[in-house]
Amino acid sequence: MKMQSAKLAFFSPTGTSRTIAKAIGAGLGLEIVEEVDAARPVTREQPLKLAEDQLLVVAVPVYRGRIPGLVRDWLKQAQLKRVPVIGVVVYGNREFDDALLELQDVLRERGAIPVACAAFIGEHSFSCADAPVAPGRPDAADQHAANQFGQTARKVLDALPEGAAAAVISVPGNRPYMEMEPGGAVDFIAVGEECTECGVCAQSCPVGAIDEANPAATDFEQCILCCACIKVCPEGARSVREGPVKDIARRLNTLCGERKEPVFFFPG
Numbered sequence: 001m002k003m004q005s006a007k008l009a010f011f012s013p014t015g016t017s018r019t020i021a022k023a024i025g026a027g028l029g030l031e032i033v034e035e036v037d038a039a040r041p042v043t044r045e046q047p048l049k050l051a052e053d054q055l056l057v058v059a060v061p062v063y064r065g066r067i068p069g070l071v072r073d074w075l076k077q078a079q080l081k082r083v084p085v086i087g088v089v090v091y092g093n094r095e096f097d098d099a100l101l102e103l104q105d106v107l108r109e110r111g112a113i114p115v116a117c118a119a120f121i122g123e124h125s126f127s128c129a130d131a132p133v134a135p136g137r138p139d140a141a142d143q144h145a146a147n148q149f150g151q152t153a154r155k156v157l158d159a160l161p162e163g164a165a166a167a168v169i170s171v172p173g174n175r176p177y178m179e180m181e182p183g184g185a186v187d188f189i190a191v192g193e194e195c196t197e198c199g200v201c202a203q204s205c206p207v208g209a210i211d212e213a214n215p216a217a218t219d220f221e222q223c224i225l226c227c228a229c230i231k232v233c234p235e236g237a238r239s240v241r242e243g244p245v246k247d248i249a250r251r252l253n254t255l256c257g258e259r260k261e262p263v264f265f266f267p268g
Protein backbone atom coordinates (compact mmCIF):
# COMPACT_ATOMS: atom_id res chain seq x y z
CA MET A 1 0.00 0.00 0.00
CA LYS A 2 1.45 3.33 -1.01
CA MET A 3 0.54 6.10 1.42
CA GLN A 4 1.22 9.80 0.85
CA SER A 5 1.23 10.94 4.45
CA ALA A 6 0.40 10.06 8.06
CA LYS A 7 -1.61 11.47 10.94
CA LEU A 8 -0.58 11.02 14.56
CA ALA A 9 -3.44 10.78 17.06
CA PHE A 10 -2.67 10.58 20.75
CA PHE A 11 -4.24 11.00 24.16
CA SER A 12 -1.30 11.94 26.32
CA PRO A 13 -1.97 13.93 29.49
CA THR A 14 1.62 13.61 30.74
CA GLY A 15 3.28 13.58 27.32
CA THR A 16 4.82 10.09 27.09
CA SER A 17 2.40 8.69 24.48
CA ARG A 18 2.89 11.85 22.44
CA THR A 19 6.70 11.45 22.53
CA ILE A 20 6.39 7.85 21.34
CA ALA A 21 3.91 8.75 18.58
CA LYS A 22 6.27 11.44 17.28
CA ALA A 23 9.30 9.14 17.33
CA ILE A 24 7.35 6.49 15.40
CA GLY A 25 6.20 9.19 12.99
CA ALA A 26 9.81 10.23 12.38
CA GLY A 27 10.75 6.62 11.60
CA LEU A 28 7.95 6.22 9.07
CA GLY A 29 9.54 8.63 6.63
CA LEU A 30 6.11 9.93 5.60
CA GLU A 31 4.96 13.52 5.81
CA ILE A 32 3.09 14.02 9.10
CA VAL A 33 0.15 16.17 8.09
CA GLU A 34 -1.51 16.49 11.50
CA GLU A 35 -1.06 15.77 15.19
CA VAL A 36 -4.48 15.10 16.69
CA ASP A 37 -4.32 15.81 20.43
CA ALA A 38 -7.22 13.92 21.97
CA ALA A 39 -6.45 15.23 25.45
CA ARG A 40 -8.09 18.48 24.32
CA PRO A 41 -11.83 18.13 24.98
CA VAL A 42 -12.61 20.05 21.77
CA THR A 43 -10.78 17.39 19.71
CA ARG A 44 -13.04 14.66 21.09
CA GLU A 45 -16.15 16.57 19.99
CA GLN A 46 -15.39 15.52 16.40
CA PRO A 47 -14.89 11.99 15.09
CA LEU A 48 -11.38 11.18 13.88
CA LYS A 49 -11.27 11.13 10.05
CA LEU A 50 -8.54 10.47 7.51
CA ALA A 51 -8.05 11.11 3.82
CA GLU A 52 -7.83 8.09 1.53
CA ASP A 53 -4.07 7.87 1.23
CA GLN A 54 -3.19 8.50 4.88
CA LEU A 55 -1.73 6.20 7.51
CA LEU A 56 -2.88 6.61 11.11
CA VAL A 57 -0.70 6.21 14.19
CA VAL A 58 -2.69 6.01 17.44
CA ALA A 59 -0.87 6.15 20.80
CA VAL A 60 -2.69 5.99 24.13
CA PRO A 61 -1.74 5.27 27.74
CA VAL A 62 -2.76 2.16 29.66
CA TYR A 63 -5.17 2.94 32.50
CA ARG A 64 -5.91 -0.03 34.79
CA GLY A 65 -4.92 -2.52 32.11
CA ARG A 66 -7.27 -0.98 29.52
CA ILE A 67 -7.38 2.02 27.25
CA PRO A 68 -8.88 5.10 28.93
CA GLY A 69 -12.68 5.05 28.66
CA LEU A 70 -12.96 8.50 27.12
CA VAL A 71 -10.47 7.52 24.39
CA ARG A 72 -12.42 4.35 23.67
CA ASP A 73 -15.65 6.35 23.36
CA TRP A 74 -13.99 8.79 20.97
CA LEU A 75 -12.36 6.07 18.83
CA LYS A 76 -15.69 4.26 18.60
CA GLN A 77 -16.93 7.21 16.48
CA ALA A 78 -13.83 7.29 14.23
CA GLN A 79 -14.25 6.93 10.48
CA LEU A 80 -11.48 4.50 9.61
CA LYS A 81 -12.83 2.38 6.79
CA ARG A 82 -9.78 0.80 5.06
CA VAL A 83 -7.39 3.16 6.87
CA PRO A 84 -4.04 1.47 7.60
CA VAL A 85 -3.26 1.95 11.29
CA ILE A 86 -0.44 1.51 13.78
CA GLY A 87 -1.82 0.98 17.30
CA VAL A 88 0.39 1.74 20.29
CA VAL A 89 -0.11 1.67 24.04
CA VAL A 90 2.24 3.27 26.55
CA TYR A 91 2.32 1.94 30.10
CA GLY A 92 4.03 2.79 33.37
CA ASN A 93 6.30 -0.27 33.69
CA ARG A 94 3.69 -2.42 35.47
CA GLU A 95 1.79 -4.25 32.68
CA PHE A 96 -0.27 -3.37 29.63
CA ASP A 97 -2.68 -6.27 30.28
CA ASP A 98 -5.61 -6.09 27.77
CA ALA A 99 -5.02 -2.54 26.54
CA LEU A 100 -3.31 -3.33 23.22
CA LEU A 101 -5.87 -6.01 22.39
CA GLU A 102 -8.69 -3.60 23.20
CA LEU A 103 -7.11 -0.84 21.10
CA GLN A 104 -6.71 -3.11 18.10
CA ASP A 105 -10.28 -4.39 18.52
CA VAL A 106 -11.72 -0.86 18.56
CA LEU A 107 -9.71 0.16 15.49
CA ARG A 108 -10.72 -2.99 13.58
CA GLU A 109 -14.39 -2.45 14.51
CA ARG A 110 -14.13 0.94 12.82
CA GLY A 111 -12.84 -0.71 9.63
CA ALA A 112 -9.13 0.05 10.00
CA ILE A 113 -6.39 -2.25 8.68
CA PRO A 114 -3.80 -2.97 11.39
CA VAL A 115 -0.23 -2.65 10.07
CA ALA A 116 1.67 -2.93 13.35
CA CYS A 117 1.10 -2.79 17.11
CA ALA A 118 3.43 -2.00 19.98
CA ALA A 119 3.63 -1.41 23.70
CA PHE A 120 6.13 1.15 25.03
CA ILE A 121 7.01 2.30 28.53
CA GLY A 122 6.48 5.81 29.89
CA GLU A 123 7.10 7.35 33.28
CA HIS A 124 4.14 6.38 35.43
CA SER A 125 1.61 9.18 35.84
CA PHE A 126 1.77 8.68 39.64
CA SER A 127 5.59 8.75 39.71
CA CYS A 128 6.97 11.40 42.07
CA ALA A 129 10.31 12.32 43.62
CA ASP A 130 9.83 10.12 46.70
CA ALA A 131 8.32 7.21 44.73
CA PRO A 132 9.70 7.26 41.16
CA VAL A 133 8.27 4.72 38.69
CA ALA A 134 10.00 4.43 35.30
CA PRO A 135 11.38 7.99 35.70
CA GLY A 136 12.50 9.71 32.52
CA ARG A 137 10.91 7.20 30.19
CA PRO A 138 10.57 7.11 27.27
CA ASP A 139 14.32 7.77 27.28
CA ALA A 140 16.72 8.00 24.33
CA ALA A 141 16.79 4.19 23.93
CA ASP A 142 12.97 4.02 23.89
CA GLN A 143 12.75 6.80 21.32
CA HIS A 144 15.36 5.09 19.16
CA ALA A 145 13.31 1.87 19.42
CA ALA A 146 10.18 3.79 18.44
CA ASN A 147 11.95 5.24 15.41
CA GLN A 148 13.12 1.75 14.36
CA PHE A 149 9.61 0.40 14.90
CA GLY A 150 8.31 3.16 12.61
CA GLN A 151 10.82 2.18 9.94
CA THR A 152 9.82 -1.49 10.11
CA ALA A 153 6.11 -0.64 10.10
CA ARG A 154 6.69 1.42 6.94
CA LYS A 155 8.20 -1.64 5.23
CA VAL A 156 5.19 -3.75 6.30
CA LEU A 157 2.85 -1.06 4.97
CA ASP A 158 4.66 -0.80 1.62
CA ALA A 159 4.50 -4.60 1.22
CA LEU A 160 0.72 -4.77 1.88
CA PRO A 161 -1.12 -5.36 -1.41
CA GLU A 162 -3.74 -2.74 -2.36
CA GLY A 163 -7.17 -3.96 -1.23
CA ALA A 164 -5.65 -6.35 1.34
CA ALA A 165 -8.13 -7.70 3.89
CA ALA A 166 -7.71 -6.46 7.46
CA ALA A 167 -5.34 -8.79 9.27
CA VAL A 168 -5.58 -9.58 12.96
CA ILE A 169 -2.25 -8.98 14.64
CA SER A 170 -1.66 -11.40 17.47
CA VAL A 171 -1.12 -9.33 20.63
CA PRO A 172 -1.25 -10.25 24.34
CA GLY A 173 -4.51 -9.83 26.24
CA ASN A 174 -7.80 -11.54 27.02
CA ARG A 175 -11.48 -11.11 26.27
CA PRO A 176 -13.54 -10.22 28.14
CA TYR A 177 -11.11 -7.46 29.01
CA MET A 178 -10.25 -6.98 32.64
CA GLU A 179 -12.86 -5.03 34.59
CA MET A 180 -12.06 -1.38 35.12
CA GLU A 181 -12.27 -0.80 38.84
CA PRO A 182 -15.19 1.50 39.70
CA GLY A 183 -13.88 5.06 39.67
CA GLY A 184 -15.26 7.05 42.58
CA ALA A 185 -13.93 10.46 43.55
CA VAL A 186 -10.40 10.47 44.97
CA ASP A 187 -9.23 13.81 46.34
CA PHE A 188 -5.53 13.14 45.83
CA ILE A 189 -4.00 16.49 44.85
CA ALA A 190 -2.41 18.94 47.27
CA VAL A 191 -2.15 22.54 46.05
CA GLY A 192 0.64 24.50 47.77
CA GLU A 193 1.09 28.21 48.43
CA GLU A 194 3.29 28.48 45.31
CA CYS A 195 0.11 28.41 43.19
CA THR A 196 -0.21 31.72 41.30
CA GLU A 197 -3.62 30.81 39.84
CA CYS A 198 -2.11 31.09 36.34
CA GLY A 199 -4.63 28.52 35.05
CA VAL A 200 -2.14 26.37 33.11
CA CYS A 201 -3.37 23.32 35.07
CA ALA A 202 -6.99 24.01 34.11
CA GLN A 203 -6.03 24.34 30.44
CA SER A 204 -4.15 21.03 30.54
CA CYS A 205 -6.99 19.04 32.13
CA PRO A 206 -8.51 16.63 29.56
CA VAL A 207 -11.89 16.63 31.31
CA GLY A 208 -12.27 20.25 32.45
CA ALA A 209 -12.17 19.24 36.12
CA ILE A 210 -10.22 22.30 37.30
CA ASP A 211 -11.78 25.72 37.83
CA GLU A 212 -9.55 28.18 35.91
CA ALA A 213 -10.51 31.05 38.23
CA ASN A 214 -9.77 28.97 41.33
CA PRO A 215 -7.37 26.14 40.42
CA ALA A 216 -7.28 24.84 43.98
CA ALA A 217 -10.84 23.62 43.34
CA THR A 218 -10.64 20.33 41.44
CA ASP A 219 -13.81 18.39 40.68
CA PHE A 220 -12.75 14.87 41.68
CA GLU A 221 -16.00 13.43 40.32
CA GLN A 222 -14.71 14.38 36.84
CA CYS A 223 -10.99 13.79 37.47
CA ILE A 224 -9.50 10.74 35.70
CA LEU A 225 -6.30 10.79 37.82
CA CYS A 226 -4.16 11.50 34.74
CA CYS A 227 -1.83 13.87 36.68
CA ALA A 228 -1.41 16.29 33.76
CA CYS A 229 -2.07 19.22 36.11
CA ILE A 230 0.72 18.12 38.45
CA LYS A 231 3.32 17.69 35.70
CA VAL A 232 2.41 20.89 33.85
CA CYS A 233 2.38 23.32 36.82
CA PRO A 234 5.19 25.87 36.23
CA GLU A 235 5.50 26.50 39.99
CA GLY A 236 5.50 22.87 41.09
CA ALA A 237 2.55 23.81 43.29
CA ARG A 238 0.52 20.64 42.73
CA SER A 239 1.50 17.26 44.13
CA VAL A 240 0.07 13.87 45.05
CA ARG A 241 -0.99 14.04 48.68
CA GLU A 242 -0.80 11.15 51.16
CA GLY A 243 -3.58 8.67 50.42
CA PRO A 244 -4.50 5.88 48.00
CA VAL A 245 -2.71 7.29 44.92
CA LYS A 246 0.51 7.92 46.85
CA ASP A 247 0.22 4.39 48.26
CA ILE A 248 -0.04 2.99 44.70
CA ALA A 249 3.03 5.01 43.65
CA ARG A 250 5.01 3.59 46.58
CA ARG A 251 3.84 0.05 45.81
CA LEU A 252 4.77 0.39 42.14
CA ASN A 253 8.12 1.87 43.11
CA THR A 254 8.82 -1.25 45.18
CA LEU A 255 7.30 -3.89 42.87
CA CYS A 256 7.88 -2.51 39.35
CA GLY A 257 11.45 -1.27 39.55
CA GLU A 258 12.82 -3.72 37.00
CA ARG A 259 13.13 -2.10 33.59
CA LYS A 260 10.73 -3.40 30.96
CA GLU A 261 11.39 -3.01 27.24
CA PRO A 262 9.11 -2.12 24.33
CA VAL A 263 7.51 -4.96 22.37
CA PHE A 264 6.41 -4.94 18.72
CA PHE A 265 3.82 -7.00 16.82
CA PHE A 266 3.32 -7.35 13.07
CA PRO A 267 0.84 -9.30 10.92
CA GLY A 268 1.49 -12.98 10.23
Ligand SMILES: Cc1cc2nc3c(=O)[nH]c(=O)nc-3n(C[C@H](O)[C@H](O)[C@H](O)COP(=O)(O)O)c2cc1C
Residues within 6 Å of the ligand: 011, 012, 013, 014, 015, 016, 017, 018, 060, 061, 062, 063, 064, 065, 066, 090, 091, 092, 093, 094, 095, 096, 121, 122, 123, 124, 125, 126, 224, 225, 226, 227
Ligand atom coordinates in the same frame (compact mmCIF):
# COMPACT_ATOMS: atom_id res chain seq x y z
C1 LIG B 1 -5.56 6.06 36.15
C2 LIG B 1 -4.27 5.46 35.66
C3 LIG B 1 -4.14 4.09 35.55
C4 LIG B 1 -2.93 3.53 35.10
N1 LIG B 1 -2.85 2.16 34.96
C5 LIG B 1 -1.68 1.61 34.54
C6 LIG B 1 -1.57 0.19 34.39
O1 LIG B 1 -2.53 -0.57 34.53
N2 LIG B 1 -0.35 -0.32 34.07
C7 LIG B 1 0.75 0.48 33.88
O2 LIG B 1 1.84 -0.05 33.66
N3 LIG B 1 0.66 1.84 33.95
C8 LIG B 1 -0.53 2.41 34.26
N4 LIG B 1 -0.65 3.78 34.34
C9 LIG B 1 0.51 4.61 33.94
C10 LIG B 1 0.39 5.16 32.52
O3 LIG B 1 -0.02 4.16 31.62
C11 LIG B 1 1.76 5.70 32.05
O4 LIG B 1 2.28 6.60 32.99
C12 LIG B 1 1.70 6.38 30.70
O5 LIG B 1 3.05 6.58 30.28
C13 LIG B 1 0.98 7.73 30.74
O6 LIG B 1 0.82 8.21 29.41
P1 LIG B 1 0.81 9.78 29.04
O7 LIG B 1 2.16 10.34 29.46
O8 LIG B 1 0.70 9.78 27.55
O9 LIG B 1 -0.29 10.44 29.77
C14 LIG B 1 -1.83 4.36 34.76
C15 LIG B 1 -1.99 5.77 34.87
C16 LIG B 1 -3.18 6.30 35.31
C17 LIG B 1 -3.31 7.80 35.39
